[in-house]
Amino acid sequence: MELAESSALGMYLVLEGTTMLHDMNIYFVSWYTPILLEAYKFWFYAICIAIVRTTLILLRGPAEPSPHSSSTDVNEKKEKDPEPIPSTASLLNQLVIDSLNLTIPGSLLGWIPYILLGQVVAMVMSDTQQHGIAGVQQDDLTIPLIDFSPFLTDDESSKKATAAAILHAFRTSGFLYLSNTGIPPSTVQTIFNESAHFFARPEAQKELLSWDTPQSNRGYVRFGREKVTQSSDPDEILRLRASNPDYKETMEIGREGVAGMPNKWPEHFDDDGKRFTATMRAFHDTCSKLHMQVMRAIALGMGYDEGFFDGFTDAADNNLRLLHYPPVLKKVFADNPDAVRAGAHSDYGSITLLFQDDVGGLEVKSPRDTWVRAVPIRDTVVVNAGDLLARWSNDTIKSTNHRVVQPPDSGSGDMYPRRYSVAYFCNPNFDRTIEALPGTFGSESEKKYAPINSGDYLTMRLAATF
């Protein structure tokens, strides 16, 4: 095969590979999505190399006979007159002729892979840049996977592109996966280890740290105490709690230093308790920084100054929730189609940062009213908009219902495995008033909600479910 032919064939394979990766990404997504991102980069470099290689071949013109050519060829060459120095016009002419004869007989056909290649690469690149790649796509619900690292640079256009992708996700599905957030995977692993250690403590010990009021929203919540639901009818919530309790226990951690609302730390129990306390304090701070960054991205996406929300986020009135879903008999879910690990609900605040292990079970409501699995994607954070952000944005941003059910059945044993997750519920500073953001309404009558105090709203929502 000639060099030119093999080069064109290489590019054709690149084209096929790129298309295949794009399709795979959309239809068979799971934890390996970050690997696909790397593969995209690989294909992009391969394309560049193929283009450079082909260009060199075109510029070099017909190949010189090699030293291994037959003696007849060499003799023929010797007999020829020395070639005149070609003019620029004739070189260009030769380039066109060479390129038309490049690969498949029939000249122009040889260009088809190149043209298609250009289109596919442009499509993949622009789609990826504008909306992130699809982390999950099913039943008209797309949860994109967005690389946050460009937003953490000083490059204005990269920041704007990432901000636009995040806002697009919030406006369409209300959910996205964020990678490269600046929180190291090892930090998240430590949090999961500490969380598992904490929940393994004796029940009586955990009860000493028991959650007491919605105003404070701090402390340990035993199995069956909270029933998350969209209902605000106390009788219905009581009924639901009895018939379909949430199979979970949680530990709620607020910001430190709020008068009259101390965190319920296990630091006085033992050294493990001290380590837990220090680790969770630090993680609350770490997540509050990510919260501010994501809100900055939303500000930029909405056309405001990047710091627009800083005065709404700097108090870190956020809630770090450790969740433990214990192992559960498969029979429980088989016998009762309404059984849940956490009932269907939307979140109350502005955004939620959710770290999940790789067990699975989180589901998001699609526009077709079906439940779609938000599969765990390693080293990503699930970010979703809450009701207060939807309200603030005059419903231009979606707060989407979600729930936690049993993971996919792996077939072995009669129990579903335990699951851990960590949610960081972000709220506007509790002393701020939340009302329709500029640009989200035309006239006053288009404002859908009355102004409300952030802290009051959160307390009202929490009071309904505990």
Ligand SMILES: O=C(O)CCC(=O)C(=O)O
């Ligand atoms: O555990 C999860 O994946 C989700 C938890 C959740 O939605 C919640 O606690 O509100």
